[in-house]
Amino acid sequence: MVNIRESNVLVREFDEDRDVNLVGMLERNCEIGTKKGVSIFTNSTMGDPLSRIRFYPLRIILVAELLESGEIVGVVRGCIKSVGTSAGSFLKMGCILGLRVSPNHRRKGVGLKLVRSIEEWMMRNGVDYTFLATEKSNDASKGLFTKKCNYITLSSLAIFIHPTSFPGKNISKDIKIEKLSIDQAISLYKRTLRAKDLYPMDMDVILKEKLSLGTWVSYYKDEGWLNLQSKVEEENFIRENPRSWVIFSIWNTCEAYKLQIKKSQTLRFLHNTLNQARDKIFPCLRMPVSDSLSRPFGFLFIYGLHGEGENLGLLMESVWRFTSRLDETMKDCKVVVTELGFSDPLAKHVPQDSSMSCIDDLWYVKKFTGHSDEKDDEMLMKAQAGNVFVDPREF
Structure with a gap:
């Protein structure tokens, strides 16, 4: 006490x-924040x-x-x-x-x-x-x-943010994105997390939380790893990994809280600290205040990003396209977010376009x-x- x-x-x-x-x-x-135009705040009906x-x-x-x-x-x-x-x-x-x-x-x-x-x-x-x-x-x-x-x-x-209107959402026909079972994801993360300076010891708990939508791998079709779901031995697919690949997981904030934008004379970012994201996202988010954003909305957070190989650019782009498409299928999701350390090898491969924002x-x-x-x-x-x-x- x-x-x-x-x-x-x-x-x-x-x-x-x-x-x-x-x-x-x-x-x-x-x-x-104070600025003329709109106000952004957390919808507290889901407040916790x-x-x-x-x-x-x-x-x-x-x-x-x-x-x-x-x-x-x-x-x-x-x-x-x-x-x-x-x-x-x-x-x-x-x-x-x-x-x-x-x-x-x-x-x-x-x-x-x-x-x-x-x-x-x-x-x-x-x-x-x-x-x-x-x-x-x-x-x-x-x-x-x-x-x-x-x-x-x-x-x-760096926190990278973009609206779900990511340009050209079609994923290259040369790339395969496949969902892993929780056991496969845990096995692969156990190996890849060792490359991080700091990482949680309870990755299995994170992956099993209801807000975690799943874990996927992106790779080139001609390099292997096809039909992951048919592989019974969880360790075998790790030894068969392709030359270039990316693993990522997605966290759904929409189930925990929602954000809302309203027109006003003064920009007042009102919030209840359910997470730091709303504090950081909106001052820099290049996002028009449309009718869809005047209603409560949420975002998807890409976490656990790790890649290996030389050809990672298109694979990282596929991650954003895939998440944006998934976001659109979910009620009230409007934004995709991730955060990477300054020396994370994947930071330089985050796809850049006019709608992307980056916050230090x-x-x-x-x-x-x-x-x-x-x-x-x-x-x-x-x-x-x-x-x-x-x-x-x-x-």
């Missing part, structure tokens, strides 16, 4: 029975404050409450998971998500109290490192985490325990983690 009184603010654990509406009100009032952390056994939401009035003026979420590293280590990693402070109570230390409180919870649970993400352009967040909380840069990433993201890390593996420290504490797995549960 977290219960910290400081000055006139009480930091305590979220009470689902009495705090849902108050937290929702706080987050709808958190403005993340635990959405970004519900999949983790160790999780918490903290709120900052004014002692005099009982007003909720801040909120933050945290979770703990096991991750693997390219050095062969296994770490207990904490993640800070969805820090929000009421506009009328910023620069008063509320955010700092929330961060320190959730760090204390993580330390009590034996976390080795904790990390968080923020936009490169968010100077206030960067100042809080680096100057006051002693976080350092872990990695730079920063990950920060802080060491908690006396973990002494020099290879991990060198990678994590010297900003050398450039090829990381972006967990769809936290996006």
Whole structure:
């Protein structure tokens, strides 16, 4: 139980029975942009404050409450998971998500109290490192985490976004896209994840979540891997992989929450922090405000991207075309999103066109325990983690 009184603010654990509406009100009032034209906000009919952390056994939401009035003026979420590293280590990693402070109570230390409180919870649970993400352009967040909380840069990433109206959705006749069984996907990911600097240890759990629509491989037909579904021995198809191929999985946000655009005199991005995507996507999204977007809509997130071979350009393009076509068949999906580290080999193969947007993201890390593996420290504490797995549960 977290219960910290400081000055006139009480930091305590979220009470689902009495705090849902108050937290929702706080987050709808958190403005993340101002511009004339339209307003974009989360449709709260599907609202779930635990959405970004519900999949983790160790999780918490903290709120900052004014002692005099009982007003909720801040909120933050945290979770703990096991991750693997390219050095062969296994770490207990904490993640800070969805820090929000009421506009009328910023620069008063509320955010700092929330961060320190959730760090204390993580330390009590034996976390080795904790990390968080923020936009490169968010100077206030960067100042809080680096100057006051002693976080350092872990990695730079790019978020790629495009509407489902991806031009020319026909996939080349030379390319085959085939869906894997969950067992096949787990087997292939067990091998490919070792190429990542950081990756989750519970990939099987992610793939089995109801929001994960499945895993596919894209490859050239004349290079093998045909009729994957007929292969009984799951390990055999790994040894028979073609010269060039890409594996990818798709996460459906539409089942968790929806977004909506409305015309207004001032651009106010109102949100309830169900995930960071809506904070990042819309300031840069080159997307017209049509009648279809004035109704609630969602997006598909491509995750687990990994490719091998020399001819990856057309294969990556096929991934986008396939996902855009799938998106169109699903009710209310309008956008396709993925996020890749700056040194991920596939980042340079993301198809570019006039509708594609790219937003810079920063990950920060802080060491908690006396973990002494020099290879991990060198990678994590010297900003050398450039090829990381972006967990769809936290996006």
